[in-house]
Amino acid sequence: MRKDSIETLLLVEDNPGDARLLHEMYNEQGTQLAELTHVESMADAEKHLSEFPVDIVVLDLGLPDVQGLDAVRRARAAAPGAALVVVTGLDDEDLAGRALREGAQDYLVKGQIDARGLMRALQFAIKRKTLDDVSIIEKKLMVHSAQHDFLTGLPNRMLLNDRVSQAIAWAPRHQKKVAVLFLDLNGFKVINDSKGHLAGDKLLQSVTRRLVDCVRSSDTVSRQGGDEFVALLAEVGHYEDAAITARRMLDAVAEVHSIDQHEVHITASIGIAIYPDDGVDAKTLMKNADRAMYHAKKDLNPSYRFFEAAMNSAGEQRETFDLGRPGLLN
Numbered sequence: 001m002r003k004d005s006i007e008t009l010l011l012v013e014d015n016p017g018d019a020r021l022l023h024e025m026y027n028e029q030g031t032q033l034a035e036l037t038h039v040e041s042m043a044d045a046e047k048h049l050s051e052f053p054v055d056i057v058v059l060d061l062g063l064p065d066v067q068g069l070d071a072v073r074r075a076r077a078a079a080p081g082a083a084l085v086v087v088t089g090l091d092d093e094d095l096a097g098r099a100l101r102e103g104a105q106d107y108l109v110k111g112q113i114d115a116r117g118l119m120r121a122l123q124f125a126i127k128r129k130t131l132d133d134v135s136i137i138e139k140k141l142m143v144h145s146a147q148h149d150f151l152t153g154l155p156n157r158m159l160l161n162d163r164v165s166q167a168i169a170w171a172p173r174h175q176k177k178v179a180v181l182f183l184d185l186n187g188f189k190v191i192n193d194s195k196g197h198l199a200g201d202k203l204l205q206s207v208t209r210r211l212v213d214c215v216r217s218s219d220t221v222s223r224q225g226g227d228e229f230v231a232l233l234a235e236v237g238h239y240e241d242a243a244i245t246a247r248r249m250l251d252a253v254a255e256v257h258s259i260d261q262h263e264v265h266i267t268a269s270i271g272i273a274i275y276p277d278d279g280v281d282a283k284t285l286m287k288n289a290d291r292a293m294y295h296a297k298k299d300l301n302p303s304y305r306f307f308e309a310a311m312n313s314a315g316e317q318r319e320t321f322d323l324g325r326p327g328l329l330n
Helices: 016-028 042-051 069-078 093-101 115-147 157-174 188-195 197-213 239-254 282-296
Strands: 008-012 035-039 056-059 083-088 106-109 177-186 220-225 228-236 257-259 262-264 267-275 304-306
Touching: 008 016, 008 042, 016 035, 016 115, 035 042, 042 056, 042 069, 056 069, 056 115, 069 083, 069 093, 083 115, 093 106, 106 115, 115 157, 157 177, 157 220, 157 228, 157 267, 157 282, 177 239, 177 282, 188 197, 188 262, 197 220, 197 228, 197 239, 197 257, 197 262, 228 239, 239 267, 239 304, 267 282, 282 304
Parallel strands: 008 035, 008 056, 056 083, 083 106, 267 304
Antiparallel strands: 177 228, 177 267, 220 228, 257 262
């Protein structure tokens, strides 16, 4: 179907004379229709639309079971993919504007349009509906692109910050903590340089899939750039909950990756910061989780470390964790 063609039309009009006149005006233009259906109530229209898709709905606003803008709303809900044209005897500019805002593509006044004008209006309505749909899709794609990493499809830094802030706002109400896990791959640059950037990208995508499998649907895994990832655990009851997820992630990343029919081995280091102990805002939690990850990278084996205040000191020595905070991965 061309963008301006009409193959199926549903006329919702309870006045037989008006319905006959509109039908005759349509036929005057010699337009070939696959189907033209006429019903006299919104209930019948909704029943028809639930069973048969149509290109366009021509709607009167004074039906026996619904009037005015409620008719527009119900028609739009019943046929979101169809163009909608209001044809009514009410010459009311305010009502016309409100009908268009509710989703109609045009508002025609009975007695003020001829057969040629009717056909042109219906064809333009189809075009406008198509452009509206494309615009909505483009806007959604633009929003998604602005909030997600192109390579992995994961939420980016901006979206993650918003979600961390939201989790912090909700945590006190549910008497829960929030955990931020900052993960960095060990030796990724060597693999990227030796096997090529394409293989490196595929490795990052493989790591992404495994990290996402390690968290709940209510949690978030984000790529910060390069080989750095951050996981937000929105609601945790104890430090051990974050430690369990960290161990799961380290094990998942360490399993052999098959990249271009080659086995690739890589490990990770994770730093963990907990709200409210290690920060009460997204920026502080991210910074402290990053600092804890830096200390975890000093360990000989892949490990995770919880943030400690001593890590802020340039002369910090590794210390044992507080009771309740698990230590290194064994």
